[in-house]
Amino acid sequence: MRPLLVLLAAAALLAGCGADDPDADRPGGTLTVYAAASLIDVFERVEAAYRERHPDVDVDIGYLSSAGAATAISQGAPIDVFASADERQMQVVADAGLAEDPQVFAENVLTLAVPEGNPAGVTGLADLAREDLAVALCAPDAPCGAAAERLLAAAGVTARPDTYEEDARATLQKVELGEVDAALVYVTDAAARQQTVDAIEVPEAAAAANRYPISVLAGARDPAAAQAFVDLVLSAEGRELLRDAGFRTP
Amino acid sequence: MTRPATRVPGPLLVPAALGVAFLVLPLLGLLVRTPWSQLAGQLAEPAVGQALRLSLVSATLATALSLVLGVPLAWVLARSRARGRSVLRALVTVPLVLPPVVGGVALFLVLGRQGIVGSWLDDAFGITIPFTTAAVVIAETFVAMPFLVISVEGALRAADSRFEDVAATLGAGRWTTFRRVTLPLVAPGIAAGAVLCWARALGEFGATITFAGNFPGTTQTMPLAVYLALQRDPDAAIVLSVVLLAVSLATLLLLRDRWLGRAGAA
Numbered sequence: 001m002r003p004l005l006v007l008l009a010a011a012a013l014l015a016g017c018g019a020d021d022p023d024a025d026r027p028g029g030t031l032t033v034y035a036a037a038s039l040i041d042v043f044e045r046v047e048a049a050y051r052e053r054h055p056d057v058d059v060d061i062g063y064l065s066s067a068g069a070a071t072a073i074s075q076g077a078p079i080d081v082f083a084s085a086d087e088r089q090m091q092v093v094a095d096a097g098l099a100e101d102p103q104v105f106a107e108n109v110l111t112l113a114v115p116e117g118n119p120a121g122v123t124g125l126a127d128l129a130r131e132d133l134a135v136a137l138c139a140p141d142a143p144c145g146a147a148a149e150r151l152l153a154a155a156g157v158t159a160r161p162d163t164y165e166e167d168a169r170a171t172l173q174k175v176e177l178g179e180v181d182a183a184l185v186y187v188t189d190a191a192a193r194q195q196t197v198d199a200i201e202v203p204e205a206a207a208a209a210n211r212y213p214i215s216v217l218a219g220a221r222d223p224a225a226a227q228a229f230v231d232l233v234l235s236a237e238g239r240e241l242l243r244d245a246g247f248r249t250p
Numbered sequence: 251m252t253r254p255a256t257r258v259p260g261p262l263l264v265p266a267a268l269g270v271a272f273l274v275l276p277l278l279g280l281l282v283r284t285p286w287s288q289l290a291g292q293l294a295e296p297a298v299g300q301a302l303r304l305s306l307v308s309a310t311l312a313t314a315l316s317l318v319l320g321v322p323l324a325w326v327l328a329r330s331r332a333r334g335r336s337v338l339r340a341l342v343t344v345p346l347v348l349p350p351v352v353g354g355v356a357l358f359l360v361l362g363r364q365g366i367v368g369s370w371l372d373d374a375f376g377i378t379i380p381f382t383t384a385a386v387v388i389a390e391t392f393v394a395m396p397f398l399v400i401s402v403e404g405a406l407r408a409a410d411s412r413f414e415d416v417a418a419t420l421g422a423g424r425w426t427t428f429r430r431v432t433l434p435l436v437a438p439g440i441a442a443g444a445v446l447c448w449a450r451a452l453g454e455f456g457a458t459i460t461f462a463g464n465f466p467g468t469t470q471t472m473p474l475a476v477y478l479a480l481q482r483d484p485d486a487a488i489v490l491s492v493v494l495l496a497v498s499l500a501t502l503l504l505l506r507d508r509w510l511g512r513a514g515a516a
Contacts, residue, residue, distance in 0.1 A: 067481030075484075134363075134381060139464065141482040162381040163463025166478065174463070178364040179380050 029222040031229060032078065033061040034069040036085035036143065036212065037169040038108065041192045042245035043083070049241070050232055057225045065167035067141050073098060073217065080220035081229050083212065085168070086143035090213040102213040105233050106247040109209045110147055111187045112200040113175045120181035125152070125202055127182060128159035136174040136183040137161040143210050144168040148184040151208040172197065186210075188246040209248070277495070284492050285485045292489045300467045301475040301490075302497060308383060308471060309451035312390035316398045316447045321440060324402035325428070329411075339403075343396045350393055354460025357389060361461075385462035386469050390451035397450050398443040405439020406432070445502060452498055 066089040138145035165171040190199035462469040480487035
């Protein structure tokens with residue numbers, strides 16, 4: 001009786017392996033990505049494309065402020081891939097010896113966002129200095145805040161913000177709620193919320209673009225799955241998704 | 251008040267010690283990691299003093315507001331015979347279970363420029379609340395007042411209502427009874443509730459950053475400053491946390507001695 005059982009078990013095992021065999025080189029397991037809040041819409045589509053190609057990988061993408069993500073990763077969060085909204089926060093991770101090979105995959109510029117219908121009659125950057133307007137900017141530590149500082153300095157405008165929001169999406173949310181009259185947000189964010197937010201193009205913004213780097217992180221649990229995600233973002237398909245969302249691609 | 255020393259029953263000792271370790275170790279971790287050399291520099295930062303002052307002022311105002319509104323509310327919950335009291339109690343404790351960020355969004359929907367009450371305030375008086383220090387106080391009160399209400403209600407229920415009955419039979423009106431009998435009776439409970447409320451208001455983060463935003467000097471309280479510093483410079487964030495911790499502990503100890511006296515210390 002005993003040998004028969006062993007045989008059966010072995011057969012079952014072999015059958016199990018057989019099922020996986022046709023795609024033996026395909027990555028399996030789990031993949032956890034931390035991505036800048038401004039990437040949420042486009043990375044949801046990238047995630048869908050990734051799942052299609054790697055159905056056996058359990059993908060999980062967390063969207064948070066780049067600075068918050070960089071801190072968490074530097075403190076040892078078990079993350080496999082980091083996509084930052086600027087190179088400064090990627091540098092934080094690189095300084096901790098955790099970013100393997102950061103590559104810039106997109107650029108994003110700022111725009112003026114106003115509540116639908118532009119109730120305060122905002123026309124350009126100079127309006128951010130108006131005292132009677134409620135204005136939101138990203139906190140200077142957030143990539144969108146750093147970009148806003150560069151942009152305002154280049155344009156010679158001294159903004160009078162009422163609040164410094166923690167990241168790009170929090171800033172946008174204040175516009176969507178109609179609680180501020182104007183905010184500097186990414187064009188991609190404004191485009192993603194066309195129904196509730198109007199965008200006023202800022203010609204000077206092109207010079208203050210943010211560069212988005214992505215990198216597999218040291219200690220990725222499944223380096224192949226992580227690299228496949230980075231490759232997808234950098235691929236022609238990934239670039240097209242990014243351009244559709246309003247990003248510029250290198 | 252001295253009782254013969256009681257020995258802790260064995261089955262309580264281990265979990266109690268674990269409880270202490272669980273609560274105190276993170277604090278120790280904070281102290282061990284604190285770059286003490288930065289302390290003087292951080293304290294000299296005008297932004298830090300500003301945030302600390304704003305935190306203390308807004309938490310104190312929130313506590314005052316909670317006392318004015320919360321003590322009467324606790325009385326209603328504990329003493330009135332009105333129907334629907336249990337529903338009322340559940341409703342006023344909602345902020346305890348609500349994630350503070352959701353509380354902040356809810357405050358927008360009522361008091362924001364587009365909010366039900368806020369839009370009227372804006373149209374009629376030109377008053378806008380979000381992104382002001384008033385918004386900080388409102389957000390903190392919203393989150394912290396239930397702590398006071400629950401404490402005071404508990405004290406009222408535990409207080410012997412026969413004192414109030416006697417006062418009434420001696421001819422005291424209901425208001426006089428409340429002022430002269432009930433209030434002194436539950437004073438320790440009110441003080442404990444106020445301390446709890448103040449501490450919760452001081453640490454408030456989610457509703458504040460959502461509803462009041464974040465601007466140095468106006469709405470950036472210490473917890474917001476700590477959170478944002480954490481993204482830039484974790485060492486600075488630790489120093490700020492220790493400062494907030496020291497100031498709040500000092501205040502609580504001072505108040506305990508002054509307000510609660512021996513009764514509170516027992």
